[in-house]
Amino acid sequence: MATPKAMDITILGGGIAGLTTALSLTKFAPASHPPPNITLYEIRPEPATIGGAVNLTPNALRLLSHLGALDEIRARNYGKECLAVEVFDLYTNQKIAESSFRGPNGKGLGEPPFTALRITRGDALKGVLAAIQKHANIKLICGKKTVNISEDSTGVTIQFGDGDTARSDILIGCDGIHSFTRLNHVEPERKSMYSGICNAFGFAPRRTTDTGQFEETHFETSGMNFGRRGILLTSFHDSAKDSVYVGALMQVPEIASRDGWKAAGADADKTRKEMLDRYAGAANPLISHLIEDAGDLFLWPVFTLSKGGKWATDRVILIGDSAHAMPPQGESTGIVFEDGVLFARCLARWMENDDGAPVKEAFDAYEKLRRGRIDTAFDESQSVVKTVQDTPWLGHKIKMNVVPWYLWWTRAYREKHFVEDVTTCQIGY
Template sequence: MAPASPDGLDVLILGGGISGLTTALALTKFAPPGKVPRIRIFEIRPVPATIGGAVNLTPNALRMLDHLGALQKIREKDYGRTIDYLEVFDVYSGKLAESDFRGPEGKGIGTPPYKALRITRGDSLKGVLAAVEENENITLTCGKKTVKIDETADKVTLTFEDGESVSGDLLMGCDGIHSATRLKHVEPERKAVYSGVSNAFGFAPVDKDFKTHFECTAINFARRGMLLTSYFQPDPTMVYVGGLMQVKDIGSRDGWKAVGADAEKTRAELLDRFGDAKIPCIVPLIEKTQDFYLWPVFTLSKHGKWATDRVMLLGDAAHAMPPQGESTGIVFEDTVLFSRCLTRWVEKGKPNTMKEAFDAYEKLRRKRIEVAFEESKDVVRTVSDAGWLGHTIKTYVVPWFLWWTHSYREKHFIEDVTKTDLGY
């Protein structure tokens, strides 16, 4: 348990989701001896949000969670289900390819080896929260809506809707795609844009003898979208069902909420898109799913401002993009790499302004994010509506693409940003 040190930084974090919590853990873990920061996290919701779909934590994501002490909590609670390999199907003709996480010896990828883990966003958040609670220097306050952000040469001040104000040495904006930190302070004109695709997801209870076409996780391509079907817990009595598909813009957040609340309409849409699948379990899984949530995928422009002199955006607040298989791992790497850059600046005796650490982080991170952004465009194109010919071409391209990019993806799975040369 780490208490804050008098000589440590006073850090404010907006956003009590996975990005904000892992940032707090990373800033604590990599703090110089005797300079553990005081970290105060503020979340707009009344309680941390544990609702969400099932994400794939790739080997690099698990490696970061292990460094931060959260993976142990996840494993203690038996959250998630290990993925040996991800399977790719055409719903009309069958299996197309695999993406393997077993590594050369079957134990995983990297040193030490990690496979992948399919886990709900809620369970991953619970694991990280459990790790946060063991650190006395970190506090989380919910139900706090930020209405104003002021920055001076030596501090940042948050003013909340209830009239309370708090000040700190720096502010971390980890508050997601519709970030108040970005919209009220860092770059107000950079607003989220609807990507054109949405994720309709839910959870289907099944009998233990229910026959599926996949071992753990399957990506199922159709002419009008992609359906993800996956186990996400050790007990195979529940399947995550998520349809990524092209949906017209509703026009407002309230409008999306209203449409998303009609679960039966969303179910009917999925049956219309995937009901002609030749894989026998596809339709029953959609029919068995209890409720559906419609989640529009928003993005930010590729280039944008991430920081001021004392405020830094991380995760979706800085670079939201459509899901491209590694999104969660990218967030974890953001938090660890930034924390190491900030720690190096403190270790050097704070020779210049804090912006020195910010600039070092951006120099290391921008290229990786820009590449991931371009990859996410391919996801949007792949799940967009296509005719018979376009879909047929896709079934030939996808296996070739997975084969061609295997080495590139494995390079990222092996990567450990705790060892990256910071360059300053």
């Protein structure tokens, strides 16, 4: 019997979503087939990511471990273990609750157990890139701007701005919320929408006392400080603990143009002043110190997509934010990893069947498997928008009483996702 031909796969987007999807397609390729030939095209001149520090929850770390990226991250000592995200009232500095990853024995959740890891997006990207370099079947090409996508019954052709073209069996759009793949091929009418909230973020070196000790922090690794005009996240992001990530989720009126957002985001002094005003009255002087000291503050508007939408054509499929961008709700990075793994498993099953069915069958199986989870996550993310909205003093006091009960009530539900391993779950296909 002839050896099956290696599948040619193109991925648009060389960020975390695209890279982990490439690792997943390699990891879960059927043994009966040669590894797929995967080429990622990135519009930037080199791999890069925009954003601050993310919390990789136990389910996210479990998948990175399967894909070989967690070993690379740990070998480089990236990130800071996070046993819990602590919640504080900004105006009393009182800890009112926490979302814990310790598990029943203090070693983490799931089997094998994992806690969480607070890590900069840049370091996470470096770890995943290191894992990519160990696979000869994966190629990353930067500085390529896509200008056209066309497909027929046998494959997909991409045309680039420099005149080059690329042909493959399928195309996976991992090119983010402003996805060219979605806007120019899969569903042009489905455009991004401003959520009403922005993330202002930067990194502050820790101040030292007269005795040469670091200024004390009220949080162990990550603290969410709830105020009347937003949530301020303060978190360590590496083992040295000499720098604190400062991220402010806050309600900001929409700016009409993209250039306007760029100008607002580049005005660090204005952003700093806005943050100091919004989080004024904090009981802990550390709050104002961190905002004052944070360097290169950025204002980043949070855009989302509407619930639902079209995810695929016959040979092109959207993964991650290009399909279902939503406000941050603590698990967004893990959701992207799950997307890549589950799609890779569905595609592998289709390859194993080898019954002449169109590849759209694998796309449909993935979508059937994934829609419910994404719709639920979207609904949950809307509570983030409401939590960040400006509130009067009475509203804040009510919120501070509700949050502990909400976290207690939803703990079992959150931990159910944290112990999941989508590399072994039934895919029903």
